[in-house]
Amino acid sequence: MNFPEDLDHLVRTDEPLAPLVWLGIGGPARFFAEPVDQQELAKIYQAATSAGLAIRILGGGSNVLVSEAGFDGLVISLAAAATSELSISENRLTAGAGAKLSHAVIKSVGAGLGGLEHLVGIPGTVGGAVCGNASNTGRDIGSVVESVKVIEGDGTTRTLTQQEAGFSHRKSSLVGVGVVEVTFLLEPRDVSALTKRMQKLWISRNSSRPTEQRRIAMPFVDPDGMPAKDLLHSCGLAGVREGDVSLDSAHPHYLIAHDGATSDQCLRLIQRVREQVLLQTGIDLQLNLQIW
Ligand SMILES: Cc1cc2nc3c(=O)[nH]c(=O)nc-3n(C[C@H](O)[C@H](O)[C@H](O)COP(=O)(O)OP(=O)(O)OC[C@H]3O[C@@H](n4cnc5c(N)ncnc54)[C@H](O)[C@@H]3O)c2cc1C
Known part of the structure; x- marks a missing residue:
């Protein structure tokens, strides 16, 4: 398939996925793109959908096993600066889906907002964590999600409520949907108490994980x-x-x-x-x- 000319610079073919996933194995993506912002993301989504291509968003690659044959479709990374921004307004943290979860955790703790600190040490992105309803110590990320902005096949976006995102034990209804942005509703807390809690959790996580293994x-x-x-x-x-x-x-x-x-x-x-x-x-x- 040929993408429209103005998207040509964006799309790579037969892109190896193994270096992008934690397990370090698997075949290539037929097409791969890292749009610089939501406008480019919308254009590429629209072009791929009208060509009937399957689309997947790759976050940090910590929860994906790529088959030997690779992925016969378009893989999108949201790692660009504009698709991984973090901002805080009052008790809300809004994160581009490509933001690292660890950055979101540290930013919220530093701002004295509680609710994400227990997720310290979980690898990957905010988008990946929300899709899989990542959890630690019995609390899942979905419990502090206020809304999720998703992209439709035609490139338009819509905002889902927490309920519409369908969070349940290590699941959501967002797998296979493109998550673009997530807003968390957090609770004001004491910064130093939050920081101590985060550090404690970080230490206990590291002691229960094979840290010498990378893949x-x-x-x-x-x-x-x-x-x-x-x-x-x-x-x-x-x-x-x-x-x-x-x-x-x-x-x-x-x-x-x-x-x-x-x-x-x-x-x-x-x-x-x-x-x-x-x-x-x-x-x-x-x-x-x-x-x-
Ligand atoms: C060492 C280690 C420790 C871990 N500890 C925990 C833990 O304590 N708790 C826990 O819950 N999990 C844990 N995990 C699993 C994993 O880290 C989490 O599931 C993580 O949230 C996945 O995020 P990611 O960005 O790496 O997702 P990826 O692996 O990139 O993707 C996972 C799935 O989410 C989809 N996805 C990613 N981003 C988007 C998006 N923006 N829009 C739509 N779909 C998207 C992908 O298409 C894919 O289907 C651990 C994994 C490892 C390797």
Whole structure:
């Protein structure tokens, strides 16, 4: 397909996705674009939609497993300055979807606004976190979302309320929709108390994660009543391996891609683990990782 001439400079073909995702594996995107602002985003959305191309937005790539074949469509990054801006007005933080979640957390804490500090240390972008309703210590990001601006296939935008965004346990109705901007309604709190809380959470997160491994993912949703980590330990699945992919032996809710790992090996390991857990406990472990 050919994009209109004025978009030509924006679109790259056969762009490798492996360097853009935490697992570091998978094939290329047929088309890839990083629009500089919402106007360019709208134009490219419109052109891709009218050509019938599938569109995905890539955030920080911490929750995506790209298949060996890659993605046969358009992948959009919102990492440009204008699509990742953060601003505060009274108790509200508005974030471009491409903003790093860590930046949003630090900015809100620094402004004495509570509600995002427990998300410290979760990798990725605000857009990715809102789509997957990221959570930590039992509190999810959706609980402090006031509204979400999304882009339609024709390039127009509309604003959804918290309720319309459909947040539930590690889920929202936003997957497959283009999130452009998110407004959080936060609570005024004491800056130094918030900062201390954030630092404490940061330390405890780092001690429960394989920090020496760089190519990792957190593939499963915690089932009701039990962290996935404990469930996997109790099923004897810590350290289980498939080719060059394994679950971490100390923190088995993390999947590790070692040198030589492939997407197929990841998928086979995930399948094996789900089957074992179902067989041993009757629990149908749900996948958090998005497969492209
Ligand atoms: C080390 C590690 C620790 C983690 N800890 C946690 C944790 O404590 N809690 C937790 O909930 N998760 C955790 N995760 C999972 C992951 O970091 C989160 O799900 C994160 O919010 C994903 O954000 P991202 O920007 O990287 O999304 P990506 O991986 O880039 O994308 C994930 C999905 O969201 C979609 N998406 C991203 N941005 C947009 C957008 N703007 N519009 C529409 N769709 C979009 C993508 O298309 C894709 O389907 C962890 C992952 C790792 C690797």
